[in-house]
Amino acid sequence: MQTHDRFDTLGRLEDLPQDYRDELTQNNLVPLWPSLRAVLPPGVPTRKTQATHWPYATLRPLLIKAGELTPIEKAERRVLVLANPGHGLEKMQASAAMYLGMQLLLPGELAPAHRHTPNAVRMVVEGEGAWTLVDGEKCAMQRGDLILTPTGLWHEHGHDGNAPVVWLDVLDLPLVYFIEASYHLEGPSQSVKPGEGVSGYARGGLRPSPVFERSNKAYPMLRYPWAEARAALLAMAASEASTEALQITYVNPETGADAENILGFYALMLRPGQSLRLPARSPAMVFHQIEGSAQVSVEAQTFTLLEADTCCAPGYCAVTLRNLSADAPAFLFIADESPLHRKLGVFENRG
Numbered sequence: 001m002q003t004h005d006r007f008d009t010l011g012r013l014e015d016l017p018q019d020y021r022d023e024l025t026q027n028n029l030v031p032l033w034p035s036l037r038a039v040l041p042p043g044v045p046t047r048k049t050q051a052t053h054w055p056y057a058t059l060r061p062l063l064i065k066a067g068e069l070t071p072i073e074k075a076e077r078r079v080l081v082l083a084n085p086g087h088g089l090e091k092m093q094a095s096a097a098m099y100l101g102m103q104l105l106l107p108g109e110l111a112p113a114h115r116h117t118p119n120a121v122r123m124v125v126e127g128e129g130a131w132t133l134v135d136g137e138k139c140a141m142q143r144g145d146l147i148l149t150p151t152g153l154w155h156e157h158g159h160d161g162n163a164p165v166v167w168l169d170v171l172d173l174p175l176v177y178f179i180e181a182s183y184h185l186e187g188p189s190q191s192v193k194p195g196e197g198v199s200g201y202a203r204g205g206l207r208p209s210p211v212f213e214r215s216n217k218a219y220p221m222l223r224y225p226w227a228e229a230r231a232a233l234l235a236m237a238a239s240e241a242s243t244e245a246l247q248i249t250y251v252n253p254e255t256g257a258d259a260e261n262i263l264g265f266y267a268l269m270l271r272p273g274q275s276l277r278l279p280a281r282s283p284a285m286v287f288h289q290i291e292g293s294a295q296v297s298v299e300a301q302t303f304t305l306l307e308a309d310t311c312c313a314p315g316y317c318a319v320t321l322r323n324l325s326a327d328a329p330a331f332l333f334i335a336d337e338s339p340l341h342r343k344l345g346v347f348e349n350r351g
């Protein structure tokens with residue numbers, strides 16, 4: 001008998017006498033065998049995550065409208081959540097472990113200080129003049145910058161410019177909530193401490209080595225300027241040797257490990273006209289178009305990502321990216337669940 005033939009041989013709930021089932025229920029007991037295949041499906045996991053596209057052209061006017069309808073004092077964080085219909089919109093999940101939201105801050109507004117257990121990052125989408133204060137470090141927010149807000153660090157946002165600022169928030173909230181470890185604390189506005197991590201780690205392979213006292217911050221670098229990431233990708237593209245995928249990982253510059261513990265963050269460049277097949281791996285992925293345009297194909301579905309568009313793909317699916325321009329590079333920001341999968345020992349690359 002082949003393994004898959006056993007599928008039909010397991011007993012069903014209906015096969016059991018009703019009085020027996022009732023007695024089990026009364027005692028908080030459940031027979032495993034009728035549900036065994038549902039929790040351990042053959043070969044590939046059941047995924048609620050559906051490939052989903054959130055065009056910025058649709059989202060932006062609705063976010064601007066939220067700015068008119070809801071003052072910051074009534075919102076604390078003015079965000080439209082990019083919710084995956086496969087999980088149910090009310091769950092506010094992009095995937096099993098990832099939360100995505102587009103946040104709007106208007107000139108002069110302040111989003112007050114708090115800290116929480118889920119880790120966050122911000123990918124700046126549009127506007128000038130906003131800043132986020134993370135653990136006392138004032139981080140300027142410019143388009144394409146990645147700014148970390150790791151677990152437990154105080155953070156607040158402000159805006160000294162004169163036009164709306166929008167950024168994409170990526171959090172591991174669904175996972176942290178699932179493990180019943182999600183909570184927040186409110187606090188007073190923080191004072192700005194001198195020194196910015198980004199200046200100390202501005203060049204690859206070089207880190208500050210103070211003679212007397214070494215800072216042992218768990219997160220030494222909080223802001224990753226787009227100008228640096230973009231230049232790194234273009235330098236790789238210019239080198240004859242790098243023919244394969246042009247991708248960089250946002251890392252902790254002291255340890256070389258992923259920038260945060262649960263989600264992974266990357267920037268990828270597609271050469272003009274380039275097509276790139278990403279292998280089917282266990283973690284779900286999020287793609288956000290920083291510059292240019294690209295086609296993202298996830299099994300039978302294809303999305304056209306224009307600038308500032310966002311989409312997601314479930315795990316265990318190959319994804320093909322294609323630059324839609326024949327003469328300009330395309331740049332994508334990627335978030336995924338790789339650090340989580342690797343730490344849990346469930347990471348797979350199926351090629």
Ligand code: 1HN
Pocket residue numbers: 077079101103111116120155169171173
């Ligand atoms: C949060 O703290 C921020 O600080 C944004 O900007 C989005 C979504 C869920 C939970 C906390 C922020 C968030 C969040």
